[in-house]
Every structure is written in structure tokens, then in C-alpha cells.
Amino acid sequence: MSRQLLAMALAPLLGLFILGIGNGFLATVITLRLDAAGESPVVIGWVSSAYFIGLALGAMLNDRLLLRIGHIRAYGSFASLVAVTVLLQGLVSEPWAWFLLRLIGGWATVGVYLVIESWLLTAGEAKARGRLLALYMISLYAAGVLGQLLLGVTEAMGGAASFMVIGMLASLSVLPMAMIPRVSPLIEKAEPLSPLRLIILTPTGVMGSFGSGLLVAAIYSLLPLYLQRIGLSVSQIGQMMAVVVLGAMLLQYPVGRWSDRHDRQLVLIAISAFCVVIAVALLALPLNPWWLAGLLFMLGGGVFSLYPVAVGHAADRAPAGALVRMSQGLLLINAVGSTVSPPLISPVMAAIGDTGLLWAFGVLGFALLVFFSWRRSVRPAPIPVAPFSPSTPMSSVGAELVVTEALIQGASEHEHMEDLSAAVPEVAVAEPLVGPPTADESHVSYFHDVPEENEEGSRAST
Structure with a gap:
């Protein structure tokens, strides 16, 4: 994998890692807070399912924004929306509000995943896609592990501290995407794919x-x-x-x-x-x-x-x-x-x-x-086609190197005429050296330049 490809992949992977730290323990925080508030398991289940509903909705709709404004601005939009929904959960505590915020949060989160995956797939060649996607998953899982370790620290602070930390991480994840890359992958004209x-x-x-x-x-x-x-x-x-x-x-x-x-x-x-x-x-x-x-x-x-x-x-x-x-x-x-x-x-x-x-x-x-x-x-997997190499009859150089009897005869007559021209320079030779090509040799043409007569040669011949 080239350094240029790794440099292009660094920004989205770093942004995903920062945002993933907060998302790694957000679901646990919500479950613990609802349980501490005395909500029933049914309510907790519905609030949790709102996130997955948002994921499904975002997976159907978010591509339009990405194709319209590009990777970097789309990532900033989705990550900012994640931050807003999390911070609002720290201000309100009604289950119906959390259901709505989790729905919007899931919609925005899958938008982040769409930006990262399409960035990596578009930037990398086919022979490097497996490693790029592996780095993508490693960043996501490593962030989840670190997030779980932060759960106890933020919960010990009490109040809305956990939501504030998660919101700040979501906002900070925009910085690598906005500052590190000089260019983002080009988005070709989107082809409908039902x-x-x-x-x-x-x-x-x-x-x-x-x-x-x-x-x-x-x-x-x-x-x-x-x-x-x-x-x-x-x-x-x-x-x-x-x-x-x-x-x-x-x-x-x-x-x-x-x-x-x-x-x-x-x-x-x-x-x-x-x-x-x-x-x-x-x-x-x-x-x-x-x-x-x-x-x-x-x-x-x-x-x-x-x-x-x-x-x-x-x-x-x-x-x-x-x-x-x-x-x-x-x-x-x-x-x-x-x-x-x-x-x-x-x-x-x-x-x-x-x-x-x-x-x-x-x-x-x-x-x-x-x-x-x-x-x-x-x-089955397609069989790789052998690399093209020109064969002798199909290349222009090869055609010039085809040795035939007519070519040998023409070469010998050419040498004989040159000897005559050297011996009698005032006589111009105007005889064709080679007869018409045969049927088997019709694909090869031979030409010999005959020197034009000057005025002295014309008078000498007359």
C-alpha cells in the first residue's frame, strides 16, 4: 500500500476513530440512564430500536447529500448532527424525546459510515480495498474498546457529563477531515443502483x-x-x-x-x-x-x-x-x-x-x-487475461522484417545497379527493381527511389 494512499485514508480513519470513542459507550449510557429513571424494559427497547430505524432510513437517503456536496462537507454535516442530538439528550430526559433524538442520531451516524466507506472505496485500487476496509474496521473497534473504558470515568462525573464528552468528541472528529486532506476522492456521475x-x-x-x-x-x-x-x-x-x-x-x-x-x-x-x-x-x-x-x-x-x-x-x-x-x-x-x-x-x-x-x-x-x-x-473468479505482446506479422516493424524471395532478389539487383551507377555515373537507372508482388506477398510493399535526371544527364543521354 503506497504512502499516498495511506495519507489519503488517514483523515477519514482518524475522524471515525474520534467519533467512534463516543458512540462506543453512548448506547450503554442511554440504557443505564433510562433504567435509573425507572423506565420499563419495553420503553428502553423502543428507544434503543430507534437508533437502528435511523440507520435503515439514513442508508436509503444519505447518498443524495454526499453526491451533491462531496465527502468533506457531508462528513461535517453528519458529525455535527450527531453532536447536536447527543447534547440535546443531556438537556431533556423524556423518553419520547430520546426516541426522536436517537432516530436522528442513527440517521446521521450511518451518514458518517457512508462517507468513510465510499471515501476508502473510491480512493483505493481494487488490490488494496481489503486492507483499507480492514483499517476502517480496526479504527471502529479500537474506538469502541476505548469508549467502554471511558464509561466509568464519565458516569462518575454525574449529570450530563457523559453526553457532553460524547458531543465534544463528535465535534472534534470534523477537524481531521477539514484540515488534513488536500484533496478528496473524485465522485463520478452517480449511477442509479436499485x-x-x-x-x-x-x-x-x-x-x-x-x-x-x-x-x-x-x-x-x-x-x-x-x-x-x-x-x-x-x-x-x-x-x-x-x-x-x-x-x-x-x-x-x-x-x-x-x-x-x-x-x-x-x-x-x-x-x-x-x-x-x-x-x-x-x-x-x-x-x-x-x-x-x-x-x-x-x-x-x-x-x-x-x-x-x-x-x-x-x-x-x-x-x-x-x-x-x-x-x-x-x-x-x-x-x-x-x-x-x-x-x-x-x-x-x-x-x-x-x-x-x-x-x-x-x-x-x-x-x-x-x-x-x-x-x-x-x-467463478475471472481468469486473468495474458498481457498483450505484438506478434511479428501484426506489428509494423515485424512486417518490414519479413524476408521473402522477392526481397532477396531485389536486394541483389539493387547492389548490381549501384555498381553500374558507380561505373557509369552519367547514365541514370530507371528500371524497376522488383516485379509486382505475388498473392502470398500482397501484404508487403517494397519501394525504391529512382534518382531524378538532372539537366546534364538529359543532355548526355541525348
Whole structure:
């Protein structure tokens, strides 16, 4: 990866990292504040779901602003809106107001993600997309880990301190985008890309994004419940969740580099198979703390790598001018998967017990494995075309080097005539040296310049 490409990617990644620190613990702060205010779990659930509804709405609409005003100004608009909604939550405490603010906040947050993803996809070549998207996910997860560490500090301050810190971080995230880059990626004329066309264009990318949403949402929403029911304390649950995010962060770049050097369909097949193996191991092996931590570390690395590889595969198939719309569509599909994941998987846990989550991981991973393998057999990776090299008959130089009998005869007659011209200089030679070309030699023409007669030569000949 070139230094120029890294320099262009530095500003959006740094901005995302700063904003992600605050977003990393905002949802936890809201849940804790509503619970402390005596609100019911139903109200807490509705306020939390408002964020995901905003994500889905923003994924459908935010591309218009980005295409109209460009990456830098769009990022400033979305990040400022995030800051305003968070600060307003520190001023008002009514649940209906928080529902509305979380809805707007989700809409603005997905706009930030759209700007960052389209920036990286447009700025980088296909052979570097996997690594760029891996750096994108690493920045996001590292910010989430740091945000969780700030949760206790800001909550200890009391009052609206947490919302003030999150709002300030969202505002500060605009500075790298406004100050560091000299140029932003060019946005070509946007090509309409309907959901149906996106599915036809890259079914592997669509299914990878949807499956990633299902698995990631299950980890965030249901894995803590599973860990609590197997007897872990609150502090141990926090440590295990940190291990999951750490695995996601550390394995992103190796997987992204691997996907840049090999067919991304094969990488998706391998990741799906890996997730199935980890789910089976969690079901079969005795879950002592060390085994559990190691398996959760690998589970995080596998599950969280699905989305960037799927997006990279889709970008390889996208037509020119459609990267922004493609990124928007995949974000929407990923948000839909995240929204429906808990309602789909929690009944399984209620029916067959706590291990229903692990069975769900295994079944979903196996379904993705089958689908990716089927798509690989239906539409394999294109075979690279050999580089062009001109053959002798097709190049102009080669045509001049074709040696025929007529050429040899013409050369010998030319030497003979030169000898005559040297011996009798006053006699001008005007005889054609070579006869008409044969049918086999019609593609080659030979010309010989005959010296024009001067006045003295004309008088001498007369």
C-alpha cells in the first residue's frame, strides 16, 4: 500500500476513530440512564430500536447529500448532527424525546459510515480495498474498546457529563477531515443502483452483508445474556466481550490482506467454515475461562471480518460511478440484518436453552458457507487475461522484417545497379527493381527511389 494512499485514508480513519470513542459507550449510557429513571424494559427497547430505524432510513437517503456536496462537507454535516442530538439528550430526559433524538442520531451516524466507506472505496485500487476496509474496521473497534473504558470515568462525573464528552468528541472528529486532506476522492456521475440490481450484480456481497448483520447483532445483544446464564459475573462478561472485540480488531488486517491477494469468494467461504468450526467447538469443548476466551477471540475475528470482505467483493463487481450507491445499499442490508437478528435468534434460545445462540451461530455460518460455495461454482473468479505482446506479422516493424524471395532478389539487383551507377555515373537507372508482388506477398510493399535526371544527364543521354 503506497504512502499516498495511506495519507489519503488517514483523515477519514482518524475522524471515525474520534467519533467512534463516543458512540462506543453512548448506547450503554442511554440504557443505564433510562433504567435509573425507572423506565420499563419495553420503553428502553423502543428507544434503543430507534437508533437502528435511523440507520435503515439514513442508508436509503444519505447518498443524495454526499453526491451533491462531496465527502468533506457531508462528513461535517453528519458529525455535527450527531453532536447536536447527543447534547440535546443531556438537556431533556423524556423518553419520547430520546426516541426522536436517537432516530436522528442513527440517521446521521450511518451518514458518517457512508462517507468513510465510499471515501476508502473510491480512493483505493481494487488490490488494496481489503486492507483499507480492514483499517476502517480496526479504527471502529479500537474506538469502541476505548469508549467502554471511558464509561466509568464519565458516569462518575454525574449529570450530563457523559453526553457532553460524547458531543465534544463528535465535534472534534470534523477537524481531521477539514484540515488534513488536500484533496478528496473524485465522485463520478452517480449511477442509479436499485436493491434488485444490487442483488443481481453481487449476490455474494449482499448475502455477506446481511449475514454479517445477523451475526454481529447476535454477538452484541445476545452473547452477554448467554455469558451471564453460564455463570459469569458482570466484570467477567465485560472482559469476554472485550476479548471478542479485540479478536475482531487484530484479525481484520491479516484477513483484509489475504483477500487482496486471493479471490474474495474463497476468503468468504473460508471465513464461514471457520465460524462453523468455532461454534461447534464452543458446543463440544469444556468451557473453562481460557478455552472460552480463546474461542471467543477467534469468533470475533471471523464474524467481524465478513462485512469488509463482502464489501470489497461487491466493489470489485460494481460498475463505474456506482460505488457510493453500492456502499449505501450494503449498509442498508447490513442494518436490516442487525435489526431482525435478535427477534429471530432469541426464540431459539428460549426453545432449546442458552446453547441456542451457539446453534444459531453454527447454522448461520453453514448457510453462508453453502451459499458462497454455490455462487463460486456458478460464477467463478475471472481468469486473468495474458498481457498483450505484438506478434511479428501484426506489428509494423515485424512486417518490414519479413524476408521473402522477392526481397532477396531485389536486394541483389539493387547492389548490381549501384555498381553500374558507380561505373557509369552519367547514365541514370530507371528500371524497376522488383516485379509486382505475388498473392502470398500482397501484404508487403517494397519501394525504391529512382534518382531524378538532372539537366546534364538529359543532355548526355541525348
